[in-house]
Amino acid sequence: MVRLNIVFIASEASPLAKTGGLADVTGSLPHALKQLGHQVTVILPFYRRQLAASKTVTTPMNVTVEMWADGVQRYCPLHEATVNGLHFILVEQDDLYDREGLYGPAGGAYEDNLLRYMLFDRVALEAAARLKEKVDIIHCHDWQTGMIPLLLKTQYQHHARIAQAKTVYTIHNLAYQGNFPANWIHRLGIPSHHFHPGDFEFHGQINCMKAGIASAHAITTVSPSYAEEILTPEYGCELNGFLQLHTGKLSGIVNGLDIAEWDPATDTALAANFKAGHTAGKKQCKAAIQEEFGLEVSADTPLLVLISRLADQKGIDLLLANAQSWIDRGYQLAVLGSGDPHSEHALHHIADANPKQMHFWRGFNEGLARRIYAGGDIFLMPSRFEPCGLGQLMAMRYGTVPVVRATGGLKDTVVDYSQVKGEATGVHFTDATPQAFDAALELTITLYRNSTIWSRIRSNALKRDSSWQASAIRYADLYQALLKA
Numbered sequence: 001m002v003r004l005n006i007v008f009i010a011s012e013a014s015p016l017a018k019t020g021g022l023a024d025v026t027g028s029l030p031h032a033l034k035q036l037g038h039q040v041t042v043i044l045p046f047y048r049r050q051l052a053a054s055k056t057v058t059t060p061m062n063v064t065v066e067m068w069a070d071g072v073q074r075y076c077p078l079h080e081a082t083v084n085g086l087h088f089i090l091v092e093q094d095d096l097y098d099r100e101g102l103y104g105p106a107g108g109a110y111e112d113n114l115l116r117y118m119l120f121d122r123v124a125l126e127a128a129a130r131l132k133e134k135v136d137i138i139h140c141h142d143w144q145t146g147m148i149p150l151l152l153k154t155q156y157q158h159h160a161r162i163a164q165a166k167t168v169y170t171i172h173n174l175a176y177q178g179n180f181p182a183n184w185i186h187r188l189g190i191p192s193h194h195f196h197p198g199d200f201e202f203h204g205q206i207n208c209m210k211a212g213i214a215s216a217h218a219i220t221t222v223s224p225s226y227a228e229e230i231l232t233p234e235y236g237c238e239l240n241g242f243l244q245l246h247t248g249k250l251s252g253i254v255n256g257l258d259i260a261e262w263d264p265a266t267d268t269a270l271a272a273n274f275k276a277g278h279t280a281g282k283k284q285c286k287a288a289i290q291e292e293f294g295l296e297v298s299a300d301t302p303l304l305v306l307i308s309r310l311a312d313q314k315g316i317d318l319l320l321a322n323a324q325s326w327i328d329r330g331y332q333l334a335v336l337g338s339g340d341p342h343s344e345h346a347l348h349h350i351a352d353a354n355p356k357q358m359h360f361w362r363g364f365n366e367g368l369a370r371r372i373y374a375g376g377d378i379f380l381m382p383s384r385f386e387p388c389g390l391g392q393l394m395a396m397r398y399g400t401v402p403v404v405r406a407t408g409g410l411k412d413t414v415v416d417y418s419q420v421k422g423e424a425t426g427v428h429f430t431d432a433t434p435q436a437f438d439a440a441l442e443l444t445i446t447l448y449r450n451s452t453i454w455s456r457i458r459s460n461a462l463k464r465d466s467s468w469q470a471s472a473i474r475y476a477d478l479y480q481a482l483l484k485a
Helices: 021-035 048-053 113-129 148-154 184-188 208-215 224-229 240-244 280-292 316-328 341-353 366-375 391-397 408-413 434-449 451-463 469-484
Strands: 005-009 039-045 059-069 072-083 086-091 137-141 166-171 205-207 218-221 250-252 303-310 332-339 358-362 378-381 401-405 427-429
Touching: 005 021, 005 113, 021 039, 021 086, 021 137, 021 469, 039 113, 059 113, 072 113, 086 113, 113 148, 113 184, 137 148, 137 469, 148 166, 148 208, 166 208, 166 469, 205 208, 208 240, 218 224, 218 469, 224 250, 224 408, 280 303, 280 366, 303 316, 303 341, 303 366, 303 391, 316 332, 316 341, 316 434, 332 341, 332 366, 341 358, 366 391, 378 391, 378 434, 391 401, 391 408, 391 451, 401 408, 401 434, 401 451, 427 434, 434 451
Parallel strands: 005 039, 005 137, 039 086, 137 166, 166 218, 218 250, 303 332, 303 378, 332 358, 378 401, 401 427
Antiparallel strands: 059 072, 072 086
16 A cells, blocks of 8 residues: 555544534544554644634644735744644634634624635645645545635646645535635635636636535545435535536545544443443433433333434424424433524423423533433434434444434435344434334334344444444545546
8 A cells, every 4th residue: 555645624623623523524534544554634724712622732833824815915824733643734814713613603604704714725735735745635625625626726736745636525515515706706816717607606606615526636425325415406406417527536435433432331421331242331321311301210211312403404393393292102302402593492392391201402512412322222313414424323333223314324324124124223214204204213112112123223233333444445545546547
């Protein structure tokens, strides 16, 4: 295997700054690639508040990149950090990145987001060009870095250490494309001759994701099924036709987990530890979370759990349509999440009316999430679409059997009982309707009542390999193929 010099450029990475699954990928996949013997550097904005909150220790590199943007000559100091052996470079510009939220206030977006991330993209390329070794692969993620493949082939070819680099562009969620008014083109020096429907023009606006799709040497999504779904009108978010022009460079590679970080055998947040073959601790975790939430402590009562953003994509309306009925049947329900105010209000209303059977915790708390994953019996994930999803991976890792809609990464990672009984790790349903969700839940309850079948399904879930190793090998193979092309 040839050792590669790989640069990840992303808008967030765990544990330095995180809003969702993107950070989990960009924070853990580089570690897996390092374990394969490659050199990996991750470049992020210097989010001062988030870095302080994560207690990340940074060091000035004594390098400042000068960059013109929107009529202003900016001076961007570079910092570095080493986290769990992984090298990070951080781009400082406090008026742009030292803010309460990474992308906007709660429920919104900053109006200058294109300025923020175009500046970051350019400085990140300058930083990559200053690395000691020639860069082989530049791996970009989501709309915030979608312009990088275009910039590299049009404006940064004079940098010897990055000029020959191959670009990989990963779509984590096609629904967020980075659309902005066309007047930013001249304000930010974006190559205007690429502003047409065959490139980054979209309904008269700039579309950063289209730029990445058009110019990258390879496009990946975070599961094989999602790579197929985005080629259809239902899931293509108006880019399905454009993506069909680029299918020759499109593939899907499923996400993984940092299994050392997510391990019920060692997790200090849990009331008791457990693992496949030794699951007594899971019963203690169930009793502990029932007590913490004020639910009746009962080993026999099915405990249904959901940890999610409360958004239409996540199928929360399907949960709300069924919640009271499930409570009336004697099941318990624990929900952790925040988002749509209407959904939050509805969940509070049901929980307040049924305090011994349902608890809703608004917001997010990782320690609490771990306790819920460990204590639940059945994990609910009724997503309308799900590029990959990490919740179902975490649930299976903690022996909680997922009921999922058969879409995207959920279909790829959860083995459906109705299709492969002996290897099942959960249950699928197809139609995004309350009735289909309810039928899948009732099948799962029937399995739960059969201790022999349930023990096998739960054991399959606990034993599932959700590590990054296999996916990292696939990425490494993709990188090698690009360099040979």
